[in-house]
Amino acid sequence: MWGYQSEASSIYKRMSPSKDSSGSVDGEANSGYMQDNTSLVTADPPWRHSLPHVVVATIISFLFGYHLGVVNEPLESIALDLGFSGNTLAEGLVVSTCLGGALIGSLFSGWIADEFGRCRAFQLSALPMITGASISAISKTSVGMLLGRLLVGVGLGIGPPVASLYVTEVSPAHVRGTYGSFIQIAACLGLMTALCIGIPVKEIIGWWRVCFWVSTIPAAILALAMLVCAESPQWLYKQGRIAEAEAELERLVGPSHVRFAMSDLSRLDKSDANDTVKLSELLYGRHSRVVFIGSTLFALQQLSGINAIFYFSSTVFKSARVPSNLANIFIGISNLTGSIIAMVLMDKLGRKVLLLGSFLGMAIFMAIQAVAASPSVPAYAASYLSVGGMLMFVLAFALGAGPVPGLLLPEIFPSRIRAKAMAVCMSVHWVINFFVGLLFLQLLEQLGPHLLYSIFATFCLMAVIFVKRNVMETKGKSLQEIEIALLPQD
Template identity: 45%
Template sequence: MAYETECVGEDLEDVVPMMPQGKSSGSVLPYVGVACLGAILFGYHLGVVNGALEYLARDLGIAENTVLQGWVVSTLLAGATVGSFTGGALADKFGRTRTFQLDAIPLAIGAFLCATAQSVQTMIIGRLLAGIGIGISSAIVPLYISEISPTEIRGALGSVNQLFICIGILAALVAGLPLSGNPLWWRTMFGIAVVPSVLLAIGMIFSPESPRWLFQRGKIVEAEKAIKTLCGKERVAEVMQDLTASCQGNVEPEVGWFDLFSSRYWKVVSVGAALFLFQQLAGINAVVYYSTSVFRSAGIESDVAASALVGTANVLGTTVASSLMDRQGRKSLLLISFGGM
C-alpha cells in the first residue's frame, strides 16, 4: 500500500496521528514506562544534591565556599539548557529511540563522575554532563510518549512525564535518609543514577520507534511494524491512513523565533511564559535544592526526612492534578495552584 510521506511542521497537537480507540492487541504502557526512566532521572538529578550538598562539600573541601557549592548546584541547569535546545534536533535526525540511547551516555557518565569525584572540578563536570542528559530527556520524553500513545489515553499519559519527574525528586530525597549515619553515602546517592541510565539505554533497544518519525522518513515498512507493536496488527492500515491525513492537513508554514513576538502569537506566548515565571518566583527550585539545609537551620532534627515529606507532597499534588485535569479543566486548576503558592 502506498502512502504520502511528506509532512510539514512540528506541532504535536496537529500532526500526531490519532491512534485508534477501542481494544487492540498492542500495548504502549511498557514503552511509556521505559521512556519515563528519563523523567525519573530528570527529577533525581534535580533533587539528589539537596541532602548530599553538606556532605559532599565537606569531603571536597568546599564547606566554607558557598560560591563553589552554588556552582555544583547550578551547573546541572546550565547543562540542561544546552541539552533542551539540542534534544529535539537529535530526535529528528537520529530518531526517538536512538536519541534516548545517546542520552544515556552523558546521564551515566555524569552520575559516575559525581559519585567518584575527588575534586570539585570533577563534580562540576559530572553535574554538567548529567544536566545535558536531563535537558535532552526533557525534550524527548513527552515527544515520544505523545507520538506512541492512543487517543483515548493520550491525555492521561501526557501528565505522566511530570509525575515521574516528581517521583524522581522524591526518590532522591528518600535516598538521602541514610546520610546521618553514613556521611559517605552521598557518593552512593549519585551512583544510583547510573542504574536507570543503563536500563534506559537497554530498554530502548527493545522499544519501537515513533511511527510518525518513521513515516516522515519514508520508512513505511518499519512504521507499520511499530504500529503493529503499539496498537496491534488489526489497526495498522487505520493508523497509517491517519498519519497520511495528519501530515497532508498540516500545511501551515513553520514559525520562526521572531514570529512568536508578533501580534498573532504574543498573547499565547506571554501567558505561557508567565505561568512558568510565576512558578519559579514561588521559590520551588530553592525548595528542591536547599530544603534540607533550610530545615536544618530551622532546628528540625530530621531534616532529610522533612525534605522527603515535601517531595511526597509534590508527588501527591501532581497525582491529584492529573486525575482532575480533564474533569475540572486546566484554568481552574491553575487558579487553585497559584492561589496556594
C-alpha cells in the same frame, strides 16, 4: 481511570478521508474500510499496547527528579569533603552547574530528536548522565564535581523534552492526559528516591558518592530498553518511512486500529513540509504565539520558587528547627500524592482548570510561608506554618503547575515545529532554573525569607492571570482543532 470513551471517540469520528487522496493511505479504500467496520470507528484503541513504551520513556523523568534532589541532603557533606564548606556560592554552583548543562542539552534536543528519532535521542541523553554521575562519584575536587554535574545536566537537557514529545506521539488520545501525568509521577519517585538514599549521608562517611553511583543504573536501563521500544510513528512518517510507521502503530494501538491511525497521521502531516524550521520562525513568525505561551508557562513555573524548595528544603527546614530527614520525606510524599491526583483528573477536569487551581493554591501557601518568616510570629507557630505551607505548596504544584506544561505544549505545537519549539521552551525553563539554583541561598541571606517568599507568591498570582487570559483548554480536542484555534490562518 481509563474510561475516557466520550472524549476519545472524537479522534476516530474525524478520520473521514480528505478530498486530497495523495497521502500514503488510499482515500477510497480507507473510506470503504471505515464503512464496513463502523463498530471500530468509535472504539478506543487498547491502552495496554502503548503503556510499556510510555513507562520506559518516563525513566528519563525519574532521572530528572533524582538529580534534582541528589545534592539536597548530601550538599553539606560534599562541601566538607571537597573543601568548600561555608561557601554559599560554591554550594549554589554544585546545584546550578547541572542546570547550566541542561540548558546546553535542551538547545540541541529538538535537533537531535528530529535528526535521529525519539528512541535514539533517549539513548544519547543517557550517555552523558552515566558518564557525569560516575565522574561526580569519584571526584576529589570541586572541579571534578562540577564537571560531572555539567555532563549530567547535558543529558537532562536532552531527555525531558523528548519524553514529552514521545509520550504525546505514542499515546492513544483518550489516555494522553493520564500518560502525560506519568512524567510528573516518575519525577516525584526520582526525587523521593534521592531524598531517601541521602538519609544515611551524615552517619556514613562518603555516602554521597553512593548517591551518584545509584543514578547510573536507571540511565543504563533506559539506554538498553530503548532498543526494543517503538519509535514515534509521527517521526517515521515525516521521514517517509511509511511502512515502519505502520508497523510501529500496530505495536502501539493494535492491528484493528492501524488503518484509522494511519489515516489520521496522513491528515496531520499532509500540510507539513519537511523543511528546516528556523529560530526566527518560532520567535517572530506565525508560530510565535504558541512558543510565547509555552515559554512563559515554563518561566512562571520556575519563578514560583518550586525548585528552590526541592534544592534547598533541607536548609529551609533546618532554619525552622525541623529535622530535615523527616521533612524531606514528607515533601516527596506530598509531591507524589498531588501527581497521582492530577493523573486521575487530567482527562476529566482538563489542563486549564488544573493550572488555574494549582497556581492559585501555590500563591496562597507561599504567602503562608512568608507569614511564617515574619519576626512577629512566635517560633512554635512559625515552624508549623513554614513546614505546613511548604508541604501544601508542593502538593498544589503537583496538581497542575508541575505536570500540565510538559503535556500541554506538545499538544499546542504543530507536529512540524514540535521538537524544536519544545527545545526553545525548555531552554527558558533551564535558564531560570539555573539562576534560581545559583542565587536562592544568597537571596535568602540578603532579602530574608519574608520578602523572598512574597516575591515567589506574586509570581504565582501572575501565573493565574496569564493562564486565564492565554491558555486554551485542550482536553477532548484534536490536534487540528488546537492548531486552528491558536495559529493565525493565512
